[in-house]
Amino acid sequence: MEQAGAALPPPGGRIRPALAFRPAPVPPLAARPLEPLLVRSGGRRWRIGDPVFRGLAAGFGLSVVGITLVIALVLFRKSAAARATFGWAFLWTSVWDPVFLRFGALPLVYGTLATSAIGLALAVPFGLGAAICLAELLPQRVADPLTFLIELLVAVPSVVYGLVGIFVLVPAMRALTTPIAATFGWIPLLAGPTYGVGMLTAGVILAVMIVPFIVAVSREVLLAVPQSQRDAALALGATRWETVRQVVLPYARSGIAGSVVLALARALGETMAVTMVIGNRPEIAASLFAPAYTMAAVLANEFTEATSNLYLSALIEVGLVLFGITLVVNALARLLIPPEVGRA
Amino acid sequence: MTAHARRRRRVDRVMFTLASLATALTLGVLLFLLGYLAWQGASSVSLTFFTRLPAPVGESGGGMANALVGSFKLIALAALAGVPVGFLGGVYLAEYGGGSVGWLVRYAADVLNGVPSIVVGITVYALVVVPMGHFSTLAGGIALGLMTIPVTLRTTEEFLRLVPTSLRDGALALGAPRWVTIVRVAIPAGLRGIAAGILLSLARVAGETAPLLFTSFSNRYWSPGVGQPTASLPVMIFTYAISPYDEWHRQAWAAALVLLAVVLGSNLLARAALGRGRPA
Amino acid sequence: MTEAPIKITVRSLGVRYGSTVALEDVSLDVPTNRVTALIGPSGCGKSTFLRCLNRMNDTIPGVRITGDVRLDGEPLYAADVDPVALRRRVGMVFQKSNPFPKSIFDNVAFGPRVHGLRDRVRLHELVERSLRQAALWDEVADRLDRPALDLSGGQQQRLCIARALAVEPEVILMDEPASALDPIATAKIEELIHELKMRYTIVIVTHNMQQAARVSDVTAYFYLGRLIECGPTERLFTNPDRPETEDYITGRFG
Secondary structure: OOOOOOOOOOOOOOOOOOOOOOOOOOOOOOOOOOOOOOOOOOOOOOOOHHHHHHHHHHHHHHHHHHHHHHHHHHHHHHOHHHHHHHHHHHHOOOOEEOOOOEEOOHHHHHHHHHHHHHHHHHHHHHHHHHHHHHHHHOOHHHHHHHHHHHHHHHOOOHHHHHHHHHHHHHHHHHHHHHHHHHHHOOOHHHOOOOOOOOHHHHHHHHHHHHHHHHHHHHHHHHHOOOHHHHHHHHHOOOOHHHHHHHHHHHHOHHHHHHHHHHHHHHHHHOOHHHHHHOOOOOOOOOOOOOOOOOHHHHHHHHHHHOOOHHHHHHHHHHHHHHHHHHHHHHHHHHHHOOOOOOOO | OOHHHHHHHHHHHHHHHHHHHHHHHHHHHHHHHHHHHHHHHHOOOOHHHHHOOOOOOOOOOOOOHHHHHHHHHHHHHHHHHHHHHHHHHHHHHHHHOOHHHHHHHHHHHHHHHHOOHHHHHHHHHHHHHHHHOOOOHHHHHHHHHHHHHHHHHHHHHHHHHHOOHHHHHHHHHOOOOHHHHHHHHHHHHHHHHHHHHHHHHHHHHHOOOHHHOOOOOOOOOOOOOOOOOOOOHHHHHHHHHOOOOHHHHHHHHHHHHHHHHHHHHHHHHHHHHHOOOOOO | OOOOOEEEEEEEEEEEEOOEEEEEEEEEEEEOOOEEEEEOOOOOOHHHHHHHHOOHHHHOOOEEEEEEEEEOOEEOOOOOOOHHHHHHHEEEEOOOOOOOOOEHHHHHHHHHHHOOOOOHHHHHHHHHHHHHHOOOHHHHHHHOOOEHHHOOHHHHHHHHHHHHHOOOOOEEEEEOOOOOOOHHHHHHHHHHHHHHOOOOEEEEEOOOHHHHHHHOOEEEEEEOOEEEEEEEHHHHHHOOOOHHHHHHHOOOOO
């Protein structure tokens, strides 16, 4: 705070303001001389605390790197037998036969990708719609508690979804799909028989699981769009929807795409809920209603039953493939979402 | 108003109605889930559930006492194994963390976060279960611990960064060495948020099933210490749910209710500690 | 003024970070048990200079410091000097008060504890003595365990002064200690400075020339990283040597 035009103090005296406050004077040195309470240290340069602490923290930080490398390494090495036996054909062979020890991951990869795709296809419209509603439409004091509730959904464990899936979704799907298959079964996509479990059911439950996630992340991305952008559009006479569609969404496009890709990454790795409703059949079928299998599901079901070394090795190779796919998808997501907005 | 303008108004209304429906549906699922679970589970939760061991197949009167204890032990082990790594790693990133080492650590934490939990289970199986020769609570705890690392690390870094530099400067000016400013000023100042983050990460792993399937496996009886396989709540839910026995289904609902209550309760607690508006 | 021994001597001090020159060729003497005020417009380097005296500039990445600074004849920037030990002898109070989110007692006791004092009786003595010296004791004696952040702005700043006093420094550096405070709180701080200089050497940076005139014995005027003039306060304000100084204190610019 500069003082413009400060007056020079009158010669011969300095200005001291009149004060009502008089602080207690500094106490005189005590009658008993107090030894210095603190021992003065010399000019030692050497101080071990800092480098030790920094080294410790860095060590733990780097151990995270080590752990990730170890995971990749273990997957790679323990799948050696299967990789040697099946080679790259593992990825496009569609036989999964534990009895005769012929393993091909194609049905599993297909099942994983297909269920995730169905899940995304169902989840994105709902998730994005809800995110738009919460970010653009509702006033904050309504939107905040609702968002809070939806974010709680993200915390529900997979196995709980699976439980509800088995006892609620599966019978419902069976009831819904049987008449559809009866009428439209000549379309391969909708052919019977219908069991209630299957690809579509798994896709639906995945959708239910990832919608809250898409809502949460997309909402943050939308909220990050500067208000000035919306104001500009509205001032030009655009309706709210037109503003959202033509200004806000394009601005937030990469963030939303990133949230979708992140949701995909989660869907790919989902194990329990999918395992409980997919039907566990390692075959590629055309119908949505047919039972299927995913990479995570086969691991959950068969890992502890693997009778031979090759079997186990093949399963671990499936894990390796899954690891690789999620790695790529996560990297893609990170490219799209700026770091401040990205979440677990 | 022209016809064109009227149409635009209509589109506006329709789209936002659809968006509201989507929100309502999403919330409806939550409420349905919780409600159904509460309905099914409440009737099955009883003292027996909390105090008895599982009964033989087909018999009633069993409980999940061992699974409750097992889950508790697993979470405690996970905290011991994962929290120090995540915490100190986060301290490193916040206080010393520019440069390539920091970038590498952040990237690795991101990768670790994205690894499917079942893959973590495979790794721990190969590294702990195989050498030990059998499943164990320890292996399960380690697997869960690995999964707590990324969230703990990120939250610790985030909340330490929020502590103003002026506090650290104040401590430095008093003659504190740098590590003291971190340990005795910065960390205590950010502790609330960090603790909430740790709670959230533990709540998340409490519900994890997949990594336990081949690390701690399961157990019909008590599991002494940490060297034996153990029952756990999520695994029991899975096993009972896919079984053909009604009695087991009822217990699965009860277990799911308890698990959900613990997980959601911890989330609420952590959010309350963080105050309004902080994303998990 | 010439009869006071010199506490800190600065010769040809220069500070650069990156390509920015913050200080160039500054030489001055800080007399013992007196108040030295550093004045000048924003960005003139006075805070940078202050921070050189307790080596707080070391924390800035890429900083290069040249020249010679001595405390009681000992060079501060020698290779074997421990900045931590230095900061015990040269304390600092910041522009915006920064009490730790701890209790009042723990704030004042922080410094001594860090330097190894554990004896609770002596800690209590030290805390009381420091709070008395900072003219805060009467206001907080009955609530030492309460959070420091509950205090008013002026009280917080006096707490920070007490905290600095608790490590028993010889020199106290103050970077615009009252600029964030209302006039009454400012007046209290200024009275405090008058009392403190009997036992400590004080160097204070201030934007407020009237404050400098009220409070200090020696004033140094900085401009664009250079020391323009330094001398007894009364003389500097009534009869400055340099025209730049006169321009500044009469408010022709700045």
